[in-house]
Amino acid sequence: MNYPFSHIGIPTTDDKNWDGYYEAGRIHFTDFSKDEFLVEWVKFDPDSPMPEMMRTIPHVAYRVEDMEEALRDREILVETFSPGEGVRVAFIIHNGSPVEFMEIKES
Structure with missing residues (x-):
């Protein structure tokens, strides 16, 4: 595995200047690329369907070229x-913590 680091995501209950909202997951988020330390703040609505681990434990995120390959033989937390x-x-889930894989197709 040689995945480039993307960002760290930190759950919060505080209000921030949100850059986006993912409706299906009921997640507010900031744009990590605007932060000098690549921090993404995430806030989950009370009715968010996301797992407790994702809502309460910070995650690190990595860029991947092939999502299916990156997920092979891994314990999936969120499909x-x-x-x-x-x-x-x-x-x-990696060693009891959430890890995010991001596949970005440049247009």
């Missing part, structure tokens, strides 16, 4: 979904 055009993400 692959698309929060925006050209982007697919999935979460795995």
